[in-house]
Amino acid sequence: MARAWVFGDDISTDAIIPGRYLVKREPGELAKHAMEGADPEFARKVQPRDVIVAGKNFGCGSSREHAPIAIKAAGVSAVVAESFARIFYRNAINQGLLVLTCPGVSKGFKSEDKVEIDVKMGIVRNLSTGERFNAEPLPRFVLEILEAGGLLPHLKRKLFSGRTS
Amino acid sequence: MGMTIAEKILARASGKKQVVPGEIVEAEIDVAMVNDITAPLTVDALREIGVKKVWDPKRVVVVFDHQAPATSVEAAHDHAELRKFVTEQRIQNFYDVNEGICHQVLPERGFALPGRLVVGADSHTCTYGALGCFATGIGSTDMAAVLATGKLWFRVPESVKISVEGRLRQRVASKDLILRIIGDVGADGATYRSAEFAGKGMRGISVAGRMTMCNMGVEMGAKAAIVPPDELTKRWLAGRTKGSYKQVFSDQNAVYAGELSYDAAKLEPQVACPHSVDNVTIVREMEGVEIDQAFLGSCTNGRLEDLIEATKILKGKRVSKRVRMLVVPASREVYLDALSRGILKTFVEAGALVESPSCAACMGGHIGILAPGEVCISSSNRNFRGRQGSPEAEIYLASPATVAASALKGEITDPRDV
Numbered sequence: 001m002a003r004a005w006v007f008g009d010d011i012s013t014d015a016i017i018p019g020r021y022l023v024k025r026e027p028g029e030l031a032k033h034a035m036e037g038a039d040p041e042f043a044r045k046v047q048p049r050d051v052i053v054a055g056k057n058f059g060c061g062s063s064r065e066h067a068p069i070a071i072k073a074a075g076v077s078a079v080v081a082e083s084f085a086r087i088f089y090r091n092a093i094n095q096g097l098l099v100l101t102c103p104g105v106s107k108g109f110k111s112e113d114k115v116e117i118d119v120k121m122g123i124v125r126n127l128s129t130g131e132r133f134n135a136e137p138l139p140r141f142v143l144e145i146l147e148a149g150g151l152l153p154h155l156k157r158k159l160f161s162g163r164t165s
Numbered sequence: 166m167g168m169t170i171a172e173k174i175l176a177r178a179s180g181k182k183q184v185v186p187g188e189i190v191e192a193e194i195d196v197a198m199v200n201d202i203t204a205p206l207t208v209d210a211l212r213e214i215g216v217k218k219v220w221d222p223k224r225v226v227v228v229f230d231h232q233a234p235a236t237s238v239e240a241a242h243d244h245a246e247l248r249k250f251v252t253e254q255r256i257q258n259f260y261d262v263n264e265g266i267c268h269q270v271l272p273e274r275g276f277a278l279p280g281r282l283v284v285g286a287d288s289h290t291c292t293y294g295a296l297g298c299f300a301t302g303i304g305s306t307d308m309a310a311v312l313a314t315g316k317l318w319f320r321v322p323e324s325v326k327i328s329v330e331g332r333l334r335q336r337v338a339s340k341d342l343i344l345r346i347i348g349d350v351g352a353d354g355a356t357y358r359s360a361e362f363a364g365k366g367m368r369g370i371s372v373a374g375r376m377t378m379c380n381m382g383v384e385m386g387a388k389a390a391i392v393p394p395d396e397l398t399k400r401w402l403a404g405r406t407k408g409s410y411k412q413v414f415s416d417q418n419a420v421y422a423g424e425l426s427y428d429a430a431k432l433e434p435q436v437a438c439p440h441s442v443d444n445v446t447i448v449r450e451m452e453g454v455e456i457d458q459a460f461l462g463s464c465t466n467g468r469l470e471d472l473i474e475a476t477k478i479l480k481g482k483r484v485s486k487r488v489r490m491l492v493v494p495a496s497r498e499v500y501l502d503a504l505s506r507g508i509l510k511t512f513v514e515a516g517a518l519v520e521s522p523s524c525a526a527c528m529g530g531h532i533g534i535l536a537p538g539e540v541c542i543s544s545s546n547r548n549f550r551g552r553q554g555s556p557e558a559e560i561y562l563a564s565p566a567t568v569a570a571s572a573l574k575g576e577i578t579d580p581r582d583v
Contacts (some may be wrong), residue, residue: 010352010441012549019552022202023239024231025209037551055351057386061549062528063288065206065304086357086388087288090354140549151306152213 002049004126005114006106007038009055013088016059016067027073030066034074036074048075051115055081055106068092076115080124080135090123093142096150100124100135107160109134119143167416169324170391173358174299174413178282179319182384186323194224195281197311200267201229203304204241204492209248210309220315221255226258227251228270233262233523236531237369247297256573265496265522268380268464273498275427279394280413285309289464289546291382295375296402297394297412299359302383322359323422324415329366331430336580338474339374340466340544340564342427343381344435348445358384361415366429372401373468380465381546384442434579436542437562448567448579456561458541459484459572460553462520463527466544466565469494469502476508476570477575478583480514485575487570490517491533492577493525517572529553533547535560542571 015037015104017030035042035052050060052071054119058081059067068091078098084104100117102124109115114127121133122141138146148154168176168183176184178192180309199207200439202484205228209419211219211519217227227247235241244262251259260270268289271277277524283300286308293300312318333339347354348456360382367375375392382390392398397482402410434448459474461467472494494500500522503509509519528543535541535554541561543553548560563571566580574583 001250012547012552014528014547014549014552019530022530023237025205033349037549040556057356060352060386061288061547063203063286063302063304065203065306067205083353083356084385085386086352087302087304090307094304099370151310152210155214155310 001114002051002116003047004051004053004109004111005042005046006109006111007054009051010060011038011054012061013059013064013067014061017070017095022064022066025066026140027069028067028069031073034070043074044076046076049077050075051117052076052079053105053109054079056083058084059064063087065091065095068095068097072097082106093145094151096146098146098149102135103131105133166420166482167359167418168214169359169415169419169421170297170393170413171299171324172321172575174280175319175321184321186321188321189318190321191316191318192282193233194284194311194315194317194435196224196226196283197226197308198226198267198271198283198285199308200231200287201233201243201247201396202231203308206305207286207312208247208306211312214309214313216313219312221371222256224255225312226271227256228260228264228267229262230266231528232530241561253263256503263497265499266279266464266467266524267469268497269499272376273405273496275408276404277404277438278408278410281410283312284308284317288383289380291387291390292376292380292464293375294379294382294389294391295372296398297392299389299391301389304328322357324359325355325423326361326363326421328364328414328424328426329362329429330364330426330427331366333432334370335432336566337432338564338566339370339377341432341435342429344379344437344445344562345432346379346427347385347443348435350385352441352443353386353556355382356389359389359391360387361507362390362392364426368395371470372397373470376468377465384539384546422580434545434564434567434581436567437548439548439559442562448563448577451561451577452579454577455540456488456542456571457539457577458533459488459490459568460526460533460541460543460545461568462490462491462495462525463545464495465546467493467495467499468533471518471565472503472508475565476511478566478569478573480511482515482573484572487575488572489533490572491520492517493520493532494522496522526553536558542568542577544568559581
């Protein structure tokens with residue numbers, strides 16, 4: 001069962017993956033340091049499919065795509081936040097990491113609450129409290145990119161199927 | 166309906182007469198920049214999609230600045246691979262470890278021209294808006310799409326107008342103004358928006374000062390930050406570009422999602438306290454906070470006038486014994502200017518370290534990494550926890566004058582007092 005890991009407002013890309021690790025780019029290496037600046041224990045605690053729940057402006061700061069790569073490779077299945085910084089948001093989608101803007105969510109979870117997400121319906125449920133939250137719907141083309149696992153596999157899939165955009 | 170500068174540039178680049186905020190457009194890119202930490206992922210992505218040639222080598226700029234000169238074996242390896250890439254791709258606009266920070270090099274070399282659409286795989290790409298272009302930071306995968314096709318999709322941003330009137334007083338800088346603005350609007354106050362710095366007061370702020378302000382646009386979430394071009398812009402660009410350009414201005418009846426106004430004459434020195442850029446107060450409030458390191462440099466404030474401002478305070482004096490002061494000119498051009506004017510000598514005589522142009526201490530990769538518990542006053546743009554080293558270190562952001570005054574006293578000091 002997926003668990004939530006709760007973070008506050010303005011979690012920067014320096015907190016998600018500190019600058020000293022940017023010489024690395026293998027996802028597995030980056031995953032070892034995911035969220036290290038905000039919680040040094042995170043990479044050890046997180047289990048596959050867990051979810052990051054955060055406040056406003058998640059991913060503010062640099063354009064480093066290492067940030068969503070690290071989070072995704074750590075096994076995190078989604079980041080649900082009050083709001084996202086622009087470049088991180090787009091990078092996450094391009095990396096195939098589900099990002100949901102969900103007003104009110106940061107107050108509705110504490111770390112290790114059980115969480116369930118229905119992407120198609122845009123619903124985030126706290127199974128520990130029974131509360132549910134409505135996420136802003138994602139446009140169809142974004143869902144397609146996420147389903148493919150990111151922009152590159154999406155492009156390759158489109159090229160392979162002979163369609164062009 | 167009237168359009169803002171941002172809307173006009175995106176309309177032109179996407180072959181449309183008119184665009185409106187919220188609209189998704191596919192635009193042709195005039196210039197694309199990658200640096201040594203974002204290029205490796207971009208090159209990986211290009212290979213993964215099987216693209217052999219970048220769309221137009223003349224429009225691609227590659228700069229080594231974040232880990233320059235190489236700070237580790239891994240960084241050296243990345244540099245070596247990227248040098249092969251620029252050779253294979255015949256990219257002439259390649260600036261190796263000796264040239265400086267991308268956001269200083271591109272304007273100096275005439276890549277950031279009024280009316281252009283520039284993307285860079287670095288969040289501070291918004292700096293170039295100081296010259297009247299639409300410039301924005303993107304990630305490495307989006308950059309791979311640009312290098313493959315020359316195009317990228319954009320959501321046309323709403324514009325917000327920030328009007329500046331009045332003149333900055335002595336020892337008060339455009340850095341103080343942008344810190345105050347970010348303190349007011351918040352770290353996410355302009356997310357997805359384009360900020361336009363207008364008003365008569367902006368005419369009295371140098372191009373370097375405008376670059377400082379646009380550089381920090383992203384610290385309030387802005388997608389782009391733009392200053393309407395003028396005579397100063399034209400004069401600054403003279404001799405820097407052979408290309409022609411057309412200045413673009415907002416229409417009188419352009420629509421803004423919000424408007425703010427500031428009187429520069431009423432402003433006093435500001436400081437952003439740990440650990441967020443919008444945690445801003447006046448320097449007076451923080452006087453006496455002891456510092457261990459003072460960093461003067463970065464794409465925010467590593468330009469010649471920043472160094473000059475600091476030497477006005479440091480000339481003939483010594484930096485406090487308990488402070489390590491690091492001075493890093495933003496580019497080779499700035500370094501050379503400062504060298505020939507004796508400015509670097511003043512710093513060295515004052516006990517400061519002068520390093521070769523690079524991002525240096527700003528992102529904690531090398532040069533002046535902070536220990537737990539240490540305090541740094543920095544002319545750069547981010548004070549996030551862990552940014553310059555230990556997560557237990559504290560970073561205060563301020564103007565070059567405040568950094569110099571604080572280095573002199575060993576504690577946060579209002580530059581009007583020294």
